[in-house]
Amino acid sequence: MKLKGFMDQAYEGKVRGEKRLDEKKGEFLLGFEDLAQRLKERPKRAEVEDLAPRDADSIVDLVISASPKDKREETIWGILSSLAAESISEPLFIPPRNFAGLELKRGTIILDGEAPASGPKARASGGAGQTSAPWTRAHHLGEKMSGGRLVVRGGAGDYLGQEMEGGGIVCISCGDYAFRNMTGGWGVVKGDAGNYLGVGNSGGRIAVKGRAGARAGWLMRSGRIWVRKDAGDYLGLMMSEGSISVVGRAGARAGWRMKGGLIKADGYGPEAGAEKVGGRIFRRGAL
Amino acid sequence: MPDPLRKIDDLVDALEELRLHVGPADLQVGDRKVNSQLYISLANACLRNRAALLYGGMGANKTTLVNLLGSAFTDLSFDEVENLMITGHPEQTEEKIVGFIDPRQWSCPPAASPDSSRSSTRPGSSSFDEGAEAIQVLWTPWSRSRWKVINEINRFPSGKQNLFLELLQKRKVTYAGKTLDLGDTCYFATMNPDFSATYPLDEALLDRISISVPATQPDFLASLALAEREKEVWELAESLPRFSSEEFERLPGMVAAVSLDSQVELSIISLLRDFTLCERAPAFDKTQLSGGSKPSRGLCAGCHYFNNPEVCCWQVDEGLSDRVRQDLRSYTRAMALLLGLDSSESKIEVLRAVAPYVIWHRVSPNRTMLERPPYYGARRLLYVKDLVEKSINRTLNERGEMNMIFARAVDGEISPRVALEELSGYDDPIARLDYVRALERMV
Numbered sequence: 246m247k248l249k250g251f252m253d254q255a256y257e258g259k260v261r262g263e264k265r266l267d268e269k270k271g272e273f274l275l276g277f278e279d280l281a282q283r284l285k286e287r288p289k290r291a292e293v294e295d296l297a298p299r300d301a302d303s304i305v306d307l308v309i310s311a312s313p314k315d316k317r318e319e320t321i322w323g324i325l326s327s328l329a330a331e332s333i334s335e336p337l338f339i340p341p342r343n344f345a346g347l348e349l350k351r352g353t354i355i356l357d358g359e360a361p362a363s364g365p366k367a368r369a370s371g372g373a374g375q376t377s378a379p380w381t382r383a384h385h386l387g388e389k390m391s392g393g394r395l396v397v398r399g400g401a402g403d404y405l406g407q408e409m410e411g412g413g414i415v416c417i418s419c420g421d422y423a424f425r426n427m428t429g430g431w432g433v434v435k436g437d438a439g440n441y442l443g444v445g446n447s448g449g450r451i452a453v454k455g456r457a458g459a460r461a462g463w464l465m466r467s468g469r470i471w472v473r474k475d476a477g478d479y480l481g482l483m484m485s486e487g488s489i490s491v492v493g494r495a496g497a498r499a500g501w502r503m504k505g506g507l508i509k510a511d512g513y514g515p516e517a518g519a520e521k522v523g524g525r526i527f528r529r530g531a532l
Numbered sequence: 533m534p535d536p537l538r539k540i541d542d543l544v545d546a547l548e549e550l551r552l553h554v555g556p557a558d559l560q561v562g563d564r565k566v567n568s569q570l571y572i573s574l575a576n577a578c579l580r581n582r583a584a585l586l587y588g589g590m591g592a593n594k595t596t597l598v599n600l601l602g603s604a605f606t607d608l609s610f611d612e613v614e615n616l617m618i619t620g621h622p623e624q625t626e627e628k629i630v631g632f633i634d635p636r637q638w639s640c641p642p643a644a645s646p647d648s649s650r651s652s653t654r655p656g657s658s659s660f661d662e663g664a665e666a667i668q669v670l671w672t673p674w675s676r677s678r679w680k681v682i683n684e685i686n687r688f689p690s691g692k693q694n695l696f697l698e699l700l701q702k703r704k705v706t707y708a709g710k711t712l713d714l715g716d717t718c719y720f721a722t723m724n725p726d727f728s729a730t731y732p733l734d735e736a737l738l739d740r741i742s743i744s745v746p747a748t749q750p751d752f753l754a755s756l757a758l759a760e761r762e763k764e765v766w767e768l769a770e771s772l773p774r775f776s777s778e779e780f781e782r783l784p785g786m787v788a789a790v791s792l793d794s795q796v797e798l799s800i801i802s803l804l805r806d807f808t809l810c811e812r813a814p815a816f817d818k819t820q821l822s823g824g825s826k827p828s829r830g831l832c833a834g835c836h837y838f839n840n841p842e843v844c845c846w847q848v849d850e851g852l853s854d855r856v857r858q859d860l861r862s863y864t865r866a867m868a869l870l871l872g873l874d875s876s877e878s879k880i881e882v883l884r885a886v887a888p889y890v891i892w893h894r895v896s897p898n899r900t901m902l903e904r905p906p907y908y909g910a911r912r913l914l915y916v917k918d919l920v921e922k923s924i925n926r927t928l929n930e931r932g933e934m935n936m937i938f939a940r941a942v943d944g945e946i947s948p949r950v951a952l953e954e955l956s957g958y959d960d961p962i963a964r965l966d967y968v969r970a971l972e973r974m975v
Contacts, residue, residue, distance in 0.1 A: 247939075247943045248938075248939040248942045248943055249936070249939040249940055249942075249943045249945065251794050251797075251798070251939070252794070252798070252935050252936055252939040254793065254794035254795070255793075255794035255795045255797075255798040255935075256795075256928075256932050256935075256936070257795075257876075259932065260932030260933055260935070260936050289957070
């Protein structure tokens with residue numbers, strides 16, 4: 246017996262020999278729910294791209310008409326929003342939803358208006374270190390971007406620009422874990438940023454025109470962070486490379502256990518540079 | 533000729549009615565619950581050249597049960613079966629166990645005794661063999677018996693345990709240059725937990741023990757039932773149903789006639805690979821590991837499978853040998869025959885029930901796992917049972933798609949390159965370490 250026959254018998258025809266995706270490729274889509282049903286549990290961008298409509302108008306219509314119900318559908322919608330932005334020459338205006346601009350490669354997305362309250366992860370803002378906003382914030386915006394622009398005309402939620410490799414993001418304010426594990430590109434926060442800004446970064450540039458929360462630049466390996474006002478406690482915690490510049494004051498224990506890199510601030514809280522192994526900490530006035 | 537299976541059912545009923553074995557129904561097979569100690573011993577009696585180990589404290593009805601079954605299956609009295617048995621102690625010698633040189637051959641001409649007629653010379657001729665040709669060996673009744681019981685196997689010192697290793701491996705016994713072919717035999721062994729007078733069993737011997745079942749002390753109700761037993765065991769044993777030698781010999785053929793479908797075969801192979809594959813072992817084979825390089829000694833630190841409760845590889849130190857595959861197939865068949873389970877769904881349930889007993893004595897779980905919730909502690913069998921359950925469920929549910937991709941590539945329906953690309957998205961040890969390597973060789 247051939248191996249496929251053996252497997253067929255073992256699974257009694259419950260598993261398709263060919264991937265579901267191949268069978269459905271090029272078929273007519275009934276809507277976003279239909280698209281989501283045809284994809285497996287953790288769909289990849291290439292799989293969504295294969296099933297998505299080919300013409301720009303249809304894909305934009307699909308993005309605007311969709312109402313994702315859970316995290317899986319949100320990621321599919323996020324990839325679709327990127328595909329839509331890439332397929333048109335002018336900026337794509339859509340309401341902010343979780344995962345908008347996921348894996349964006351080119352084009353521009355402008356998130357305007359209030360995030361729909363129906364989204365499972367949409368919740369009122371209130372992350373540490375940020376001003377409260379009257380609108381609900383969308384999370385995971387611009388995640389894994391490698392190009393293009395994402396403009397958020399309002400406050401972004403948590404995980405803004407996480408794992409981004411290129412492109413740029415502009416927003417009014419952001420929640421926690423913004424630009425986490427960033428390897429390239431840039432981000433501008435016109436207001437305040439939450440805690441854990443630029444955690445584990447190994448590249449890219451971040452500018453915050455307001456305040457940054459605690460632990461900005463934690464475990465940073467490369468890249469730059471610039472903060473116009475004050476930064477919270479544990480600035481540059483255990484960082485090994487890169488530079489952090491704070492125009493205002495840094496909180497307690499800035500540069501705690503840092504191994505390399507550079508921190509500049511106008512002033513520091515207690516225990517700045519405690520247990521420091523390497524790197525440099527400067528007071529701006531002393532330079 | 534009466535159906536041997538019906539007779540086995542009668543035997544089970546008789547053992548219970550005569551209060552000769554009153555263990556709890558602790559083995560769930562599909563929707564049936566049976567006593568593990570009794571049914572695994574019965575399954576072993578239906579097979580040949582497999583060894584079952586009954587493990588438990590003193591007085592847990594291990595030796596008595598095996599001797600009662602021996603009495604019924606070989607149609608000997610209980611006393612005769614008891615006399616056949618050998619018991620471990622440090623002064624036990626090879627001569628007492630397997631046989632000794634017949635001293636009569638030097639005082640009178642050699643008689644063509646039935647005992648010595650069974651012996652044969654070893655293949656290969658040498659001066660030693662030629663000298664040994666004339667030697668007559670008297671094989672012990674235990675050596676000649678087709679129902680071999682090794683009582684308290686761990687009371688044999690390590691050196692003497694090697695005798696059983698050779699015996700279970702070659703199915704032959706050699707003494708003074710003479711070899712006795714043991715033929716198709718049922719092997720049983722009993723073992724107590726570690727005491728001051730016991731010796732550890734080495735891993736090679738444990739691997740040759742096909743199945744191991746814990747024997748527990750009678751619970752409250754069982755003790756009440758035992759209190760009703762008025763006669764001695766040997767007297768009650770006379771009332772047990774007896775098997776003729778033809779019926780006893782028919783059993784292995786009946787087991788062999790039970791077919792295993794692809795679902796069971798696939799689950800068995802995947803189960804073996806789940807326990808054996810290790811990304812950091814030579815040739816990804818955990819059986820190659822030795823000494824300090826074991827999962828419990830920090831081998832897996834930093835491995836991305838480490839601490840993933842769904843993956844078996846880091847949770848046990850030892851890999852599983854191909855003997856486990858053979859044992860799993862044999863005992864699944866035997867248990868399916870005993871319980872009259874024919875359908876595909878029920879055979880996979882039989883495998884789920886039997887596999888932990890085939891595996892648990894061969895592996896050492898990572899101690900940190902035993903001390904975490906749900907706190908398995910000393911319940912090693914339960915821990916291995918959960919690992920087996922995870923592996924089989926994963927094979928039957930989540931591995932379907934990747935198995936089909938691999939099968940299509942092997943059959944030439946898709947190119948190995950395409951299959952490699954597809955399989956690269958599956959973070960499963962079998963896909964990464966077995967399938968991908970096989971496909972790379974095909975490219």
